[in-house]
Amino acid sequence: MKWSVSVAAEGDRVISREExxxxxxxxxxxxxxxxxIGTTRFGAQLIVEADDRADAVQxxxxEFVRAAAxxxxxxxxxxxxxxxxxxxELDDLE
Structure with missing residues (x-):
């Protein structure tokens, strides 16, 4: 099943547009x-294949940590x- 995963990391300086x-x-x-951009937090929304929510979060x-590095x-x-x-998402539409 496909999952949309939103992840954010927060730190102690402002993130640039280029980053x-x-x-x-x-x-x-x-x-x-x-x-x-312009905040002390950077994030991403990713699509992953997983069997359940816990697996999708993991x-x-x-993937977020890999991409950030x-x-x-x-x-x-x-x-x-x-x-x-x-x-x-389909349940929300009904």
């Missing part, structure tokens, strides 16, 4: 988007993570 663009490039292969978090971002702790399945 967020690098993160956007790093998460693009996961159908991701990046955010955080996979999304791991590839983008040259600091290894800040994850401050937020959430996952929504395709089934959850």
């Amino acid at each position: 967020v663009l690098e993160l956007a490039d790093a998460v693009a292969m996961s159908g991701g988007i990046a955010s955080g 996979r999304g978090s791991a 590839q983008a040259g971002l600091p290894p800040w702790p994850i401050a937020y993570v959430d996952a929504v399945s395709e089934a959850d």
